[in-house]
Amino acid sequence: MQKVFLTLSLLFLLSSFAQNTTIVPGEKLTFTASYNMSGIMTDLAEVKMQTSEVKTSKSTLLRLKCTATTYSKWDSFFKIRDLYESYVSKKTLTPFLYKRDINEGGYYKFMQYKFNHKSKTVKSLKRKKNKKGGFWDENKTLKIGASTKDLVTTLYHIRNLDIHKASIGDSQDFTVLFDNKESSVNVKYIGKESINTNIGSKECYKLSISINGSDILKGSNNNLLWLTADANKIPVYATFKIAIGSGELKIKSATGLKN
Amino acid sequence: MRKLLIILGFITATLAVILAVTPLSKMAFIPAILAFIFGLIALKFSKAKQLSKKSIQLIFLLTIISISLATYKTIFQTSEVGDTQELELRDEESVEDSKEILEDLDLDELDDIE
Numbered sequence: 001m002q003k004v005f006l007t008l009s010l011l012f013l014l015s016s017f018a019q020n021t022t023i024v025p026g027e028k029l030t031f032t033a034s035y036n037m038s039g040i041m042t043d044l045a046e047v048k049m050q051t052s053e054v055k056t057s058k059s060t061l062l063r064l065k066c067t068a069t070t071y072s073k074w075d076s077f078f079k080i081r082d083l084y085e086s087y088v089s090k091k092t093l094t095p096f097l098y099k100r101d102i103n104e105g106g107y108y109k110f111m112q113y114k115f116n117h118k119s120k121t122v123k124s125l126k127r128k129k130n131k132k133g134g135f136w137d138e139n140k141t142l143k144i145g146a147s148t149k150d151l152v153t154t155l156y157h158i159r160n161l162d163i164h165k166a167s168i169g170d171s172q173d174f175t176v177l178f179d180n181k182e183s184s185v186n187v188k189y190i191g192k193e194s195i196n197t198n199i200g201s202k203e204c205y206k207l208s209i210s211i212n213g214s215d216i217l218k219g220s221n222n223n224l225l226w227l228t229a230d231a232n233k234i235p236v237y238a239t240f241k242i243a244i245g246s247g248e249l250k251i252k253s254a255t256g257l258k259n
Numbered sequence: 260m261r262k263l264l265i266i267l268g269f270i271t272a273t274l275a276v277i278l279a280v281t282p283l284s285k286m287a288f289i290p291a292i293l294a295f296i297f298g299l300i301a302l303k304f305s306k307a308k309q310l311s312k313k314s315i316q317l318i319f320l321l322t323i324i325s326i327s328l329a330t331y332k333t334i335f336q337t338s339e340v341g342d343t344q345e346l347e348l349r350d351e352e353s354v355e356d357s358k359e360i361l362e363d364l365d366l367d368e369l370d371d372i373e
Contacts (some may be wrong), residue, residue, distance in 0.1 A: 032338065040285045043338040054354065056361045061356070072341035073282040081346045087357055096364060097357055101349060114364060 008249060020093045020234055025062060026256040029234060033068070035247045045070045045080055047249060049155075049235075050096045051256075054087060064152050078105040086152035093157055098150035098177075114175060120144055124180050134169045140180060148175040148182055158187055158225070159233045163205045173212070173255055179188040184212040195226055197251050198235045203229045217243060231259040261304040268297035268318040279332070287329040294322045317367035 031047040048066045068082040082104065085142040087097040098113040110127035135154035149157060156176050161172065171188035190206040204226040210217060216221045227233040234257065238249040272294035278287035298318040305312050 038289070042285060046338075046340050053356065054361070056358055058362070061361065063352070063357075067346065067350075069284075069340045069346065070341055071338040073336070073338070075341040077334060081343070081349075083346060083349055083353065085357070097360055099353060099357065101353065114360065116364075126297065145331060174307065190315075219261065226309065 020089075020091055020160055021157055022231065022258060023051055023062065023064075024256070024258040025051050025090075027051045027258070028253075030252040030253045030254075031235075031249045032252050033247060033249050036245055041248070042043065043071055044074065044247070046252075053090075057186070060090060061087045061096065063087055064156055066152055066155075076147065080104045085150050086150050086156075087204060088153055088156075095150050095153040098152065100151075111179070112252070115144075117146075120146060122146065122148075122177060126180070142180060144177060144182065145175050148177050151176055151178055154185065155235075157236065158207070159227060161187075161233075163189060163207075163227065164229075165232065183214055186210045186212055188222075190221075192229055193226065193236060199234075199251055199254055201206060202226075202236055205229050205233070216242060233255045261301055261308070261310065264297050264301035265314050266303065266316070268301060269317070269321075271297060271320035272318045276328075279325040279328040284329045284332040287325050287371055291325045291329070294318055294325075298322065308334050311325065311353075351371050 008069065013055075015164070024220040027050065028048040028100075032043055033045045033047050034041045035044045046069050046123075048065075048067045048069075050067075052063045052065070053185055054061045054063045062088045066082075068080055069079065070080040074080075080103070083101040085099045085100070088095045093111075096115050096117075098115070100109070100111040101254060102109050108129045110125075110126075112125040114123040117152065122142045122144050122145060124140045124142055127135050127141075130136050149242045151198075154176050157174065166189045168189060168191050173181050173184055174185045176185050185207070188206050188210075190239050191205060191207045194203050205228075207225045207227065208221055209223045209225055210220060218241040222239065224239050225235055226237040234251065234254050235249075236251045238248055240249075271290040275287045275289075275291035275294055278284065278290065298315050301318070302312060302315050304310075305315060
């Protein structure tokens with residue numbers, strides 16, 4: 001019994017503190033997000049995923065930044081300027097600080113999570129605009145699981161998975177903290193596929209993503225992610241289906257990669 | 260029948276022009292083609308009964324305007340990101356603010372993990 005327990009805890013430790021072998025500072029991925037309107041794909045926004053190094057007096061962390069910006073033709077109709085960022089350990093991609101600053105067509109929201117992995121808590125701050133133009137804050141302390149991560153870190157963790165060791169049909173669950181709630185996201189390896197992208201023809205790992213107990217993402221096999229089947233595991237293509245239609249994310253450029 | 264076709268033609272042609280002006284210009288092709296079809300059938304009826312073709316000509320004119328505008332936009336308009344100064348400013352401010360927060364955070368556990 002003790003041996004089983006020891007093996008299990010070791011496995012758990014390995015999975016939660018898996019070493020980062022994929023993400024380096026200075027990486028910049030640019031995507032085009034399109035939305036399907038009556039069968040016609042319309043370019044909607046540019047999504048960027050960038051990494052950089054942040055030095056504090058005690059340590060050096062990795063900053064993972066995602067931005068979403070609508071194309072100028074949409075700005076007068078529905079302007080989106082979203083900023084998502086996460087400050088993580090360089091070696092293990094463990095998150096310490098997460099910020100979500102969204103500005104979508106006049107709607108503003110700011111979320112901040114300060115992670116404390118020792119006490120397994122998160123200090124959350126929610127800031128919204130009130131009608132008078134001022135801000136109101138809501139502070140909360142949340143209990144989280146040992147492997148709970150924020151959204152941005154989870155995206156990078158998926159890239160850091162050892163997919164080459166997985167066999168078709170294997171899946172892994174991630175616990176994601178979003179809007180002060182923990183949700184379980186399931187990532188399933190479907191197989192390999194070669195696709196044409198803006199950065200050339202790539203052999204890719206095809207993954208299916210679903211959120212357990214939520215119906216934000218529709219269908220079981222409509223939300224797919226293609227990661228290049230090399231050491232960089234760049235997300236080159238993604239399709240998603242939500243209540244109000246479907247869309248896709250296509251890579252435009254990738255620079256500063258590790259391998 | 261001719262009247263109905265002209266009304267439908269006007270509605271679809273106007274919709275096509277409106278869509279062609281908005282960023283949804285690609286979608287203008289659908290009502291434009293419909294308007295063209297309605298116009299053609301209405302023209303046939305008008306010719307048979309030797310009635311005025313002025314309103315039908317107007318439908319064709321609107322259709323041509325919308326199709327040319329939508330085609331021009333599809334070919335020449337590239338998707339460009341608009342003004343991101345404000346976002347960049349927020350980004351820079353956020354890094355500075357984050358550095359202060361991270362200084363205060365207990366990052367000892369970072370060493371434990373590593």
